[in-house]
Amino acid sequence: MDLSETLKNLIQNQSELEECVQNLNIHVKETFLQCYNSCFVTTNKFDDTLKLKADSVIDYLQDELNTGHWSEVLLHTRQAFTSASFIKALIVLNHPEENVQEALNCLDLGLLLGAPLCANSNLLTQSASLLTSTLHVTDSLELRIHKRKTLNCGNDSFENLRRLEVKTLNCPTLEEFNKAYYITQIPVKLKECMEHWPACTKWLDLNYLLKVAGSRTVPIELGSHYTDENWTQKLMSLKDFINNHYLGNADTIGYLAQHNLFDQISELRNDICIPDYCALSRNYDDSCEPDINAWFGPEGTVSPLHFDPKDNLLAQVYGTKQILLFSPNDSECLYPHEDKLLFNTAQVDPYKPDLERFPKFLSATVYKCLLEPGEMLFMPLKWWHHVTALDKSFSVSFWWK
Ligand SMILES: O=C(O)CCC(=O)C(=O)O
Structure with a gap:
């Protein structure tokens, strides 16, 4: 046929x-x-x-x-x-x-x-x-793990800020998570919750990703981050993205960011599992599935300080990300953009704060978290987060209400 x-x-x-x-x-x-x-x-x-x-x-x-x-x-x-x-x-x-x-x-x-x-x-x-x-895949690639990049801008800018730690739990029960973190809306890092995901082994092999998805068209963000004036988006095949931006030396940083890759490519959807914690809801009428998005990119991708309208579990399949979190109570100290489209994005860059323009930043409390392979971070809705990939990285976010 x-x-x-x-x-x-x-x-x-x-x-x-x-x-x-x-x-x-x-x-x-x-x-x-x-x-x-x-x-x-x-x-x-x-x-x-x-x-x-x-x-x-x-x-x-x-x-x-x-x-x-x-x-x-x-x-x-x-x-x-x-x-x-x-x-x-x-x-x-x-x-x-x-x-x-x-x-x-x-x-x-x-x-x-x-x-x-x-x-x-x-x-x-x-x-x-x-x-x-x-389609036949002819290329064969090795996943080259590079040494982790160190953030050369970090520490000084936080010296005068109050710092708190994000707690870490080993696979808590639903009840524990609900009582201590979900209801109270406190961020927490969860370990040992995604070891059963096929993605944690399969996606380490770039040839697998190329085989199931290399010829598929995906949207790629180009530019150092989405508030940069040269930032743009382009459609390209996943294979071109991997060759030019993920492994290659393209001039512009490319990031497959906040894309629902899993509705598009069912083979990849089968490699991940919706965490049970996403079944918790403050709203009994709301039985929607979470919004699942892929974040796949080279070292150095940055998601500037912003907040989202839903609770989020950010699951790290591989690579390490450095995440800074700020409570919604500190919104004023972060100077949200006045522009309607960027109302959820801060003007202050926490790594290079311009304290003359944004003096209240010094009153904020920062939660710093290193998210490593196999870990998930619970970021309650409206919590501000700034995310930097220290390695080549693949994360999956689950937003739910
Ligand atoms: O991983 C990133 O770069 C950003 C993740 C994020 O902002 C989110 O999951 O809402």
Whole structure:
């Protein structure tokens, strides 16, 4: 069976692919239907214009997705993009010069910008896994563990600050964690909670990551950190990221940061486990799954001082991170940005505080924590954190409410 037929067999409900474009402009809808029908209805010979037609639908929808604020993009536009990405992948596979990598790129774009359909919720993820398994990985890499970088800016800036330690516990029971840390919203480091994760051994082998994900498209943050004026984001294959930014000597630091890699690549999702602690909730109606994000990068990545709206368990698969924490009670001492988009980010750089501009910083209390492989850090919601990777590092965060 050819690949496009194999992908079609993954469809749970074919009419949903067509229904989700109903709200589009009539011309785009017509073009979409020509593409759709070429995949499912007509059996005549290959029409060379189909790829261009599929491209025009994708381009139109991408413009719609890029207009206005991302949070205001309509769900049906994102679902239409998912459907159009799938149809384009089928068309690319039907082309006489079948190009599996190009079809995979279409599916990844659909996964990154689209929204899951209802009856076909896993269609793109499953299709992309299937195509990945047909691609041959030829490169072979060794994970080069470098000596840990020392932070050459650290200590002096903290000399005058009150310091407290983040406590460490060995795999506490749910009850212990709940009573002493979750309810009271105090950070704590947890050891021996992730030894059963396949990721802790499998991800040390870069060839494994390349095999299951090397040809997949991922968003990479470029620049020393997200508040830097030269900071930008770029889509690239994980393989290019690994070769150029993770192992290579690219001029710009690259970071696969805060990306839900696990909904995109199910093989990697199978290598991690949601910690039981994420089942705790202060809100009995809220039974949502945690938001799971990957943080994968070379030594020296920095996430500037910021806070998040949910409780967080940051799990360190490998590499070491230095984390500074500040309580929400110290917010005033950290000078949050006034800009609406950066309200959760501090103006003060805790490693190089400008005390003339930010004198109250000296009244803050800092909690310093070294997060090593196999450890998790509980960061309660609204706790400020600054994170620096001292080595090449792979972490997974679980945000939950
Ligand atoms: O690991 C990092 O660089 C940042 C992690 C973080 O900010 C988070 O998990 O919320």
